[in-house]
Amino acid sequence: MALQDRVATALAEVADPAGGGDVMASGRVSGLVVKPDGAVGLVLAVDGLDRAAAERLQAATEVAVNRVAGPKAARIILTADRGSVAADARPAQSTIPGIRKLIAVASGKGGVGKSTVSVNLAVALARQGYAVGLLDADIYGPSVPTLLGIEGRAALEGNRLQPALAHGLKALSMGMMTDPGKAIIWRGPMASSALVQMVEQCDWGVLDVLVIDMPPGTGDVQLTMAQKLKPDGAVVVSTPQDLALIDARRAVAMFGEVGVKVLGLIENMSGYACPECGAVSHPFGQGGAEAEAAAIGAPFLGRVPLDMGIRSDSDAGQPGRGVAAEAFLPIALRLARETGL
Numbered sequence: 001m002a003l004q005d006r007v008a009t010a011l012a013e014v015a016d017p018a019g020g021g022d023v024m025a026s027g028r029v030s031g032l033v034v035k036p037d038g039a040v041g042l043v044l045a046v047d048g049l050d051r052a053a054a055e056r057l058q059a060a061t062e063v064a065v066n067r068v069a070g071p072k073a074a075r076i077i078l079t080a081d082r083g084s085v086a087a088d089a090r091p092a093q094s095t096i097p098g099i100r101k102l103i104a105v106a107s108g109k110g111g112v113g114k115s116t117v118s119v120n121l122a123v124a125l126a127r128q129g130y131a132v133g134l135l136d137a138d139i140y141g142p143s144v145p146t147l148l149g150i151e152g153r154a155a156l157e158g159n160r161l162q163p164a165l166a167h168g169l170k171a172l173s174m175g176m177m178t179d180p181g182k183a184i185i186w187r188g189p190m191a192s193s194a195l196v197q198m199v200e201q202c203d204w205g206v207l208d209v210l211v212i213d214m215p216p217g218t219g220d221v222q223l224t225m226a227q228k229l230k231p232d233g234a235v236v237v238s239t240p241q242d243l244a245l246i247d248a249r250r251a252v253a254m255f256g257e258v259g260v261k262v263l264g265l266i267e268n269m270s271g272y273a274c275p276e277c278g279a280v281s282h283p284f285g286q287g288g289a290e291a292e293a294a295a296i297g298a299p300f301l302g303r304v305p306l307d308m309g310i311r312s313d314s315d316a317g318q319p320g321r322g323v324a325a326e327a328f329l330p331i332a333l334r335l336a337r338e339t340g341l
């Protein structure tokens with residue numbers, strides 16, 4: 001089958017969000033051409049769709065074209081009648097072109113499950129149909145490649161880093177920049193400028209939201225990142241331990257300093273359900289994060305139990321299953337609502 005026909009077949013699997021079958025049958029796609037260099041051009045009419053739906057449709061169309069024509073083959077021109085929402089000015093953009101919202105996931109210290117939370121929130125949002133990216137900015141111990149089962153290094157096309165595609169996300173990690181086992185030693189300003197550059201030079205395409213797994217702690221690197229990227233909101237992860245809560249308080253204060261809205265606190269490793277007898281114990285205390293959230297005026301977003309399945313799925317690169325799927329969905333929905341996704 002000719003490439004043009006194969007692309008048309010792939011597009012016939014993309015549903016029209018307004019109903020009426022697929023985007024070929026409903027007439028949203030027109031002017032499909034394959035250029036001599038292999039690029040695939042098409043016009044996508046987004047009339048009647050709100051911005052989020054239009055962007056999701058654009059992303060789905062791009063994915064369908066690239067799947068058969070090769071990465072980056074799609075050249076999509078969006079059109080809409082005057083008066084349609086998508087023809088208006090672009091939606092409130094984040095600091096990165098093409099990305100609507102940035103959500104930072106932070107913690108006052110390492111080991112509280114910040115990366116586990118970032119990955120599972122990103123997966124939960126992607127399952128809601130958002131185009132989601134995940135940046136693992138943890139320079140001290142990038143764990144996102146393991147959590148998502150990504151192997152190898154990030155490819156460079158032109159001067160743009162290519163994110164890996166995994167579990168419905170576009171992901172980029174510091175762990176994809178170096179050889180495994182090699183420590184990167186970056187200090188202060190070097191680390192923060194490299195991290196900001198990584199976000200800006202990555203080929204994210206069009207994203208509804210980029211979840212940023214911040215480096216743990218509240219030092220200069222974190223402060224500069226927050227200042228330069230200006231996330232639309234920040235989530236602070238804490239265990240119920242007092243010590244971690246003191247650190248969480250610092251993280252909340254840091255975002256306050258640079259004018260980033262704290263969306264709320266997530267209490268991770270909250271209670272332990274014994275896999276043998278089902279009894280729930282509280283090795284790190286109980287309810288600490290909720291009380292702390294109230295004390296500092298940050299919303300409490302929810303708790304995630306300490307669960308053997310979360311632990312083993314993390315090691316196996318299989319996020320978003322079992323207890324994780326249940327615990328993170330309501331939190332992800334709330335974040336989507338509060339950031340106006």
Ligand code: ADP
Pocket residue numbers: 107109110111112113114115116117143216268269270304305306307308310311312314315
């Ligand atoms: P951080 O990013 O804060 O350093 P990680 O997300 O890497 O923390 O988590 C640290 C360890 O704790 C990992 O081994 C992870 O699998 C485990 N972990 C995190 N959250 C949970 C949870 N809710 N239940 C069980 N294990 C968890």
